[in-house]
Amino acid sequence: MALNYVARFATTAKALERYCRRKIREHEWAEGEALPDIDALVARFVEHGYVNDAVFARARTGGLLRRGYGERRINAALDQAGVDWDDRREIGEFEARSAALRMAQKKGFGPFAASGEPPAERALREKQIASMLRAGHALDSARELVNAASQEIALEWAEEMRPQEPDEEYWT
Structure with a gap:
Protein backbone atom coordinates (compact mmCIF):
# COMPACT_ATOMS: atom_id res chain seq x y z
CA MET A 1 0.00 0.00 0.00
CA ASN A 52 12.48 13.18 -0.66
CA ASP A 53 11.33 16.00 1.57
CA ALA A 54 13.61 18.60 -0.03
CA VAL A 55 12.31 17.86 -3.53
CA PHE A 56 8.74 17.92 -2.23
CA ALA A 57 9.35 21.28 -0.50
CA ARG A 58 10.89 22.79 -3.64
CA ALA A 59 7.99 21.65 -5.82
CA ARG A 60 5.30 22.73 -3.35
CA THR A 61 6.97 26.11 -2.79
CA GLY A 62 7.21 26.77 -6.53
CA GLY A 63 3.60 25.77 -7.12
CA LEU A 64 2.27 27.96 -4.33
CA LEU A 65 4.38 30.92 -5.44
CA ARG A 66 3.04 30.58 -8.98
CA ARG A 67 -0.51 30.56 -7.60
CA GLY A 68 0.19 33.83 -5.78
CA TYR A 69 0.64 32.67 -2.17
CA GLY A 70 3.04 34.34 0.23
CA GLU A 71 5.81 33.00 2.43
CA ARG A 72 3.72 32.55 5.57
CA ARG A 73 1.09 30.49 3.75
CA ILE A 74 3.78 28.41 2.05
CA ASN A 75 5.48 27.69 5.38
CA ALA A 76 2.13 26.68 6.88
CA ALA A 77 1.57 24.21 4.02
CA LEU A 78 5.08 22.78 4.45
CA ASP A 79 4.57 22.53 8.23
CA GLN A 80 1.37 20.60 7.68
CA ALA A 81 3.16 18.25 5.27
CA GLY A 82 5.86 17.62 7.89
CA VAL A 83 8.79 19.21 6.05
CA ASP A 84 11.72 20.16 8.29
CA TRP A 85 13.16 23.66 8.11
CA ASP A 86 16.43 22.24 6.80
CA ASP A 87 14.68 20.93 3.67
CA ARG A 88 13.10 24.26 2.74
CA ARG A 89 14.63 26.91 0.56
CA GLU A 90 14.54 30.58 1.35
CA ILE A 91 12.07 32.63 -0.63
CA GLY A 92 13.73 35.72 -2.04
CA GLU A 93 12.26 39.21 -2.05
CA PHE A 94 11.76 39.12 -5.82
CA GLU A 95 9.82 35.85 -5.60
CA ALA A 96 7.70 37.20 -2.76
CA ARG A 97 6.89 40.38 -4.67
CA SER A 98 6.15 38.46 -7.86
CA ALA A 99 3.74 36.19 -5.99
CA ALA A 100 2.00 39.19 -4.43
CA LEU A 101 1.73 40.83 -7.86
CA ARG A 102 0.34 37.61 -9.34
CA MET A 103 -2.34 37.45 -6.66
CA ALA A 104 -3.29 41.10 -7.15
CA GLN A 105 -3.60 40.54 -10.90
CA LYS A 106 -5.59 37.34 -10.50
CA LYS A 107 -8.01 38.77 -7.92
CA GLY A 108 -8.30 42.23 -9.46
CA PHE A 109 -6.85 44.06 -6.45
CA GLY A 110 -5.66 47.64 -6.47
CA PRO A 111 -4.88 48.97 -9.94
CA PHE A 112 -5.72 45.56 -11.46
CA ALA A 113 -9.44 46.13 -10.84
CA ALA A 114 -11.74 46.21 -13.85
CA SER A 115 -11.66 50.02 -13.76
CA GLY A 116 -7.86 50.05 -13.99
CA GLU A 117 -7.57 52.24 -10.90
CA PRO A 118 -7.14 51.40 -7.22
CA PRO A 119 -10.43 51.42 -5.29
CA ALA A 120 -11.35 54.74 -3.74
CA GLU A 121 -13.28 53.25 -0.81
CA ARG A 122 -11.14 52.57 2.22
CA ALA A 123 -13.27 49.57 3.26
CA LEU A 124 -12.67 47.82 -0.07
CA ARG A 125 -8.94 48.48 0.08
CA GLU A 126 -8.85 47.04 3.61
CA LYS A 127 -10.68 43.91 2.43
CA GLN A 128 -8.17 43.46 -0.38
CA ILE A 129 -5.25 43.90 2.01
CA ALA A 130 -6.81 41.42 4.45
CA SER A 131 -7.19 38.89 1.64
CA MET A 132 -3.52 39.26 0.73
CA LEU A 133 -2.54 38.85 4.38
CA ARG A 134 -4.56 35.62 4.60
CA ALA A 135 -2.70 34.40 1.52
CA GLY A 136 0.56 34.84 3.46
CA HIS A 137 1.90 38.11 2.09
CA ALA A 138 3.62 40.77 4.17
CA LEU A 139 1.56 43.79 5.19
CA ASP A 140 3.94 46.19 3.42
CA SER A 141 3.62 44.27 0.14
CA ALA A 142 -0.15 44.12 0.37
CA ARG A 143 -0.43 47.85 1.04
CA GLU A 144 2.01 48.71 -1.72
CA LEU A 145 0.06 46.77 -4.33
CA VAL A 146 -3.46 47.70 -3.27
CA ASN A 147 -2.55 51.40 -3.05
CA ALA A 148 -0.46 51.51 -6.25
CA ALA A 149 -1.61 54.35 -8.48
CA SER A 150 -1.30 52.34 -11.70
CA GLN A 151 -0.49 48.91 -13.04
CA GLU A 152 2.87 50.16 -14.31
CA ILE A 153 3.87 51.32 -10.82
CA ALA A 154 2.88 47.94 -9.37
CA LEU A 155 4.90 46.12 -12.04
CA GLU A 156 7.93 48.36 -11.41
CA TRP A 157 7.64 47.69 -7.66
CA ALA A 158 7.82 43.94 -8.27
CA GLU A 159 10.72 44.27 -10.72
CA GLU A 160 12.83 46.39 -8.32
CA MET A 161 14.04 43.26 -6.56
CA ARG A 162 14.83 41.21 -9.67
CA PRO A 163 18.31 39.73 -9.25
CA GLN A 164 20.86 41.42 -11.47
CA GLU A 165 22.63 39.45 -14.15
CA PRO A 166 26.30 38.84 -13.34
CA ASP A 167 28.71 41.29 -14.89
CA GLU A 168 30.05 39.83 -18.14
CA GLU A 169 33.60 41.12 -17.48
CA TYR A 170 33.71 39.34 -14.12
CA TRP A 171 33.44 35.94 -15.78
CA THR A 172 36.03 36.55 -18.53
Missing part, protein backbone atom coordinates in the same frame (compact mmCIF):
# COMPACT_ATOMS: atom_id res chain seq x y z
CA ALA A 2 2.84 2.38 0.84
CA LEU A 3 4.48 1.84 -2.53
CA ASN A 4 1.23 2.56 -4.35
CA TYR A 5 0.79 5.71 -2.26
CA VAL A 6 4.21 7.17 -3.11
CA ALA A 7 3.75 6.18 -6.76
CA ARG A 8 0.52 8.17 -6.95
CA PHE A 9 1.26 11.19 -4.77
CA ALA A 10 4.17 13.49 -4.09
CA THR A 11 4.66 13.10 -0.37
CA THR A 12 6.95 13.59 2.59
CA ALA A 13 8.33 11.07 5.04
CA LYS A 14 6.00 12.34 7.76
CA ALA A 15 2.94 12.15 5.50
CA LEU A 16 3.86 8.60 4.47
CA GLU A 17 4.21 7.63 8.11
CA ARG A 18 0.78 9.11 8.92
CA TYR A 19 -0.76 7.30 5.95
CA CYS A 20 0.69 3.94 7.00
CA ARG A 21 -0.45 4.35 10.62
CA ARG A 22 -3.95 5.27 9.46
CA LYS A 23 -4.14 2.25 7.17
CA ILE A 24 -3.04 -0.04 10.01
CA ARG A 25 -5.78 1.40 12.24
CA GLU A 26 -8.35 0.94 9.49
CA HIS A 27 -7.22 -2.63 8.86
CA GLU A 28 -7.87 -3.59 12.50
CA TRP A 29 -4.96 -5.96 12.92
CA ALA A 30 -5.84 -9.24 14.60
CA GLU A 31 -4.58 -9.78 18.12
CA GLY A 32 -1.23 -11.50 18.08
CA GLU A 33 -0.58 -10.46 14.47
CA ALA A 34 2.77 -8.67 14.20
CA LEU A 35 2.54 -4.99 13.28
CA PRO A 36 4.84 -3.79 10.51
CA ASP A 37 7.75 -1.54 11.45
CA ILE A 38 6.55 1.72 9.91
CA ASP A 39 9.65 3.71 10.86
CA ALA A 40 11.88 1.19 9.06
CA LEU A 41 9.60 1.21 6.02
CA VAL A 42 9.67 5.01 5.78
CA ALA A 43 13.46 5.06 6.30
CA ARG A 44 13.88 2.53 3.47
CA PHE A 45 11.69 4.64 1.15
CA VAL A 46 13.77 7.72 1.97
CA GLU A 47 17.02 5.79 1.47
CA HIS A 48 15.95 4.58 -1.97
CA GLY A 49 14.78 8.05 -2.98
CA TYR A 50 11.07 7.23 -3.26
CA VAL A 51 10.41 9.98 -0.73
